Amino acid sequence: xxxxxxxxxxxxxxxxxxxxxxxxxxxxxxxxxxxxxxxxxxxxxxxxxxxxxxxxxxxxxxxxxxxxxxxxxxxxxxxxxxxxxxxxxxxxxxxxxxxxxxxxxxxxxxxxxxxxxxxxxxxxxxxxxxxxxxxxxxxxxxxxxxxxx
Numbered sequence: 618x619x620x621x622x623x624x625x626x627x628x629x630x631x632x633x634x635x636x637x638x639x640x641x642x643x644x645x646x647x648x649x650x651x652x653x654x655x656x657x658x659x660x661x662x663x664x665x666x667x668x669x670x671x672x673x674x675x676x677x678x679x680x681x682x683x684x685x686x687x688x689x690x691x692x693x694x695x696x697x698x699x700x701x702x703x704x705x706x707x708x709x710x711x712x713x714x715x716x717x718x719x720x721x722x723x724x725x726x727x728x729x730x731x732x733x734x735x736x737x738x739x740x741x742x743x744x745x746x747x748x749x750x751x752x753x754x755x756x757x758x759x760x761x762x763x764x765x766x
Contacts, residue, residue, distance in 0.1 A: 632729065639721050643714055644688065650718050652681055653707070656691065657715050662703045663696075690714070 637647040645653075655667045662670075664678040671678070682705055685691045689709035696702035729736050 634726060635729070636722075637700070639725050640718070643718055643721065645714070646684075647680055649685055649690075650722070652685065653680065653690065653711055653714060653718065656705060656707045656711065660707050663702055663704055667705065685711070694730075 633647060635697065638649050640650050643650075650669050653666060655662060655670050659677065665675045665681060668675040668678045682691055685694060688710075689708055692707050693703050694706055694707055696704055730741075
């Protein structure tokens with residue numbers, strides 16, 4: 618039985634549930650914090666630019682942005698120079714979430730790694746980066762059916 622895959626799957630599921638709960642305290646769904654972070658880094662990005670930065674599809678960002686616009690966190694505006702382009706801009710409410718959301722994420726990371734030594738945390742991050750690189754290469758070499766559509 619593939620022990621790593623099973624443990625990783627259970628861990629990912631637990632971490633997603635905890636992170637989702639953490640983001641809901643700020644009125645967000647998990648993933649919306651990543652869209653906000655992309656705009657905190659550089660406001661006024663296009664959905665395609667954000668999608669590329671997050672490693673998701675443009676329709677995923679558009680759907681997320683629609684919900685976030687309804688919640689008053691972002692707004693869509695046409696590009697000043699190219700009317701075909703839509704850009705996403707933070708509202709005051711979206712900007713105001715930066716400190717509490719970043720604090721929440723740091724606190725969660727500290728809590729879930731509290732039983733690790735500094736060296737164990739460093740090794741974990743290094744190992745996860747290598748695993749991510751390998752998995753990403755596998756996706757490139759063997760795209761899924763959804764990626765081919």
